[in-house]
Amino acid sequence: MDRKIFSILVMSLARDPSQSLLVMALWLWLENLGYPSLILKLVSCPHGLINDVAQEAVSCLNCLELENFPIPNDGGLFLTRVLMGRKISLHLFKYKRFTTITGIKNVLNKTCSRIFNDILLDVLGSSSACRFLLPYPYIPVIVPGFPHKVFGEFTISSTNFEMFDMKDGTILKSILDVSDQDKTIFLTFSRGFPVSEKEVSYLFTSTFEDDCIKTIVMGNRNSKGQVLYATMVLNYVETLDRILNGRHIAKFRVNGKHIWARKYDRRDKLYYA
DSSP states (O other), X not given: OHHHHHHIIIIISOOOHHHHHHHXXXXXXXXXXXXXXXXXXXXXXOHHHXXXXXXXXXXXXXXHHOTTOOOOTTOSOHHHHHHHTSOOOTHHHHHTHHHHHHHHHHHIIIIIHHHSXXXXXXXXXXXXXXXXXXXXXXXXXXXXXXXXXXXXXXXXXXXXXXXXXXXXXXXXXXXXXXXXXXXXXXXXXXXXXXXXXXXXXXXXXXXXXTTOEEEEEEOOBOTTSOBOEEEEEESOHHHHHHHHTTOSSEEEEETTEEEEXXXXXXXXXXXXX
């Protein structure tokens, strides 16, 4: 069913392959979260309806990509909600942004790359040198549109697709893998109000879970001996979403001193070098 719907998206409806991969990864991620399977419902739907529901999924992806994506008063996703028979809105993607991004990235690379690769090779055509059966080692093929600014890398290999059971526990475990970078917070402190590692730890463990922190790395001291930033790796990406609560920057206070938190970017430390 997953392969049939993906084929309809990229072949019958001629939708963009990279965007269609993200749509499928989103639907599969929601299914693994316990939402009713959209794909099961869509198999028997006319192509026009499939296209409309896919467009609602694109709205979800845009909500994940854009900080200030406008959400309608009714939460959007009318068709998705009707087909699922369950309450769902764009607010889910705003407040669980990084949990969902990480989930989509993992499904994309650990599931979609295995079950859709032959379809992608057909769609991409001979111009991408994909249609030849290449001997080992296989040459990875980059899909146009990747690396994606939010969802990162995606490559396929010119091998026959691999069929497996989506309910296999090992598959579910693999898509829940999260890298440290995906669950790292960047913290900044006010000049003149030194914050210690102990205070950072106390603030977040007392506000969230006792075991929410994996590591804290305090930044270099400035000429006045004060640390102005730190990086904090969390044990769970879900905690990152709880900390930010749908915001780009969250503000906290400990012992009268302010701490600002946001998702870590590799460039962050350069601003404080």
